[in-house]
Amino acid sequence: MPKFKYKAYSENGSVVEDVAEAPTLNDLIVRLRENNYILIDAEEIGESKKEKSLKKGGTKFSFGGVSDRDISLFCRQLGVLIDAGVGIIEALEVLAEQMPNKKLAMAIVEVAKDVGEGEAFSKAMAKHEGIFPELVINLVLVGEETGNLGLALRRASEYYERMALIKGKIKSASFYPAFVLIVATVVVLGILYFLVPTFADLYSSFGSGLPAPTQILINLSNALRENILYVVVAFVLFLVAFRFAYVRNYAFRKGVHSLILKSPIFGGLALKSSMAKFSRTMATLFSSGVPIEKALEVASKVAGNLVVVEDVDKVRKDVTEGQALWASMKKQSTFPNLVIAMVKVGEETGRLDEMLDSIALFYEDEVDRAVDAMISMIEPALIVILGTIIGVILIALYLPIFKLGEVIK
Numbered sequence: 001m002p003k004f005k006y007k008a009y010s011e012n013g014s015v016v017e018d019v020a021e022a023p024t025l026n027d028l029i030v031r032l033r034e035n036n037y038i039l040i041d042a043e044e045i046g047e048s049k050k051e052k053s054l055k056k057g058g059t060k061f062s063f064g065g066v067s068d069r070d071i072s073l074f075c076r077q078l079g080v081l082i083d084a085g086v087g088i089i090e091a092l093e094v095l096a097e098q099m100p101n102k103k104l105a106m107a108i109v110e111v112a113k114d115v116g117e118g119e120a121f122s123k124a125m126a127k128h129e130g131i132f133p134e135l136v137i138n139l140v141l142v143g144e145e146t147g148n149l150g151l152a153l154r155r156a157s158e159y160y161e162r163m164a165l166i167k168g169k170i171k172s173a174s175f176y177p178a179f180v181l182i183v184a185t186v187v188v189l190g191i192l193y194f195l196v197p198t199f200a201d202l203y204s205s206f207g208s209g210l211p212a213p214t215q216i217l218i219n220l221s222n223a224l225r226e227n228i229l230y231v232v233v234a235f236v237l238f239l240v241a242f243r244f245a246y247v248r249n250y251a252f253r254k255g256v257h258s259l260i261l262k263s264p265i266f267g268g269l270a271l272k273s274s275m276a277k278f279s280r281t282m283a284t285l286f287s288s289g290v291p292i293e294k295a296l297e298v299a300s301k302v303a304g305n306l307v308v309v310e311d312v313d314k315v316r317k318d319v320t321e322g323q324a325l326w327a328s329m330k331k332q333s334t335f336p337n338l339v340i341a342m343v344k345v346g347e348e349t350g351r352l353d354e355m356l357d358s359i360a361l362f363y364e365d366e367v368d369r370a371v372d373a374m375i376s377m378i379e380p381a382l383i384v385i386l387g388t389i390i391g392v393i394l395i396a397l398y399l400p401i402f403k404l405g406e407v408i409k
Contacts, residue, residue, distance in 0.1 A: 068160040180386070
């Protein structure tokens, strides 16, 4: 069992230093409180297995990422502990023991040590790029400056909970058609590779010409069987090349994002998703006291679509030069008229944070409705397409049998 060297205030106000065994730091805190002690500081003597595992993996070399739900859970629990009067270092150490995500837990341990050495909480978090999002760091900085860190953390938790819901909706909308298309492709390839050759052997004994659809199908099957290795290699190479170009080539990635926005099915959903993320980020940061230029900078990074990201960056530059937010947004093609009109009203009435929150709620609801409508529309469409393809294949296979009488004559 881990040992902790701790300092605590006793009931009469004196400082007590001692060593105690406890399964976790949280258990030690509970035990001290039961004995009317208030913990000041605690240091583990000999690292626990979890601590050793975390340090061995390290923040940079551990596998897996930090999801929006992980960040939301961290902010919510930290906010609750701080509002309950628990010190920031103590709260971070408790969360590090309880956090299921190892990468995040290791980062929390290092942040707690930096804060214990006198560094500001926001600066300590900023050292862990890729773990703590910029939005959280900015909210924490505002919370430190205003003395209301608990409120800032609650807003961050609510924000990432909403972001997780939006991303989950988008994933569910794209997963279903992708799954059906993959299954359809496997079924069609299976028919061509295994079933069609059986019919081809049967029809070869007839000694007569086959109908054109049947012959085309047999030719496709033969080509697939003879070149299956090349087909698989070409498909894998295409996926690798596409991913490489998407990750490394900005122009290619932007072209893909532009194509998505222009697509008849996914374009509307992609734009609504970007507007929901943009407006929710702006509402959260601006209402917390973050300057609008900084809020726009952070919002551009979470918009998701590069076309929208570039337009937000243009808006930020215009606002920095003194232009009104709504006027700059009007010059860009991606912002809907509804967003521009509500931002204009918010700026003119001094209630921009409320208007941004209303925009965020509107587009979050729109994403929900768009996803439900898309799934209800795609489901029968894919069934019809799959049924048509398989139906055509089956008709082509059995067409010679329908004309069996003529073949026999």
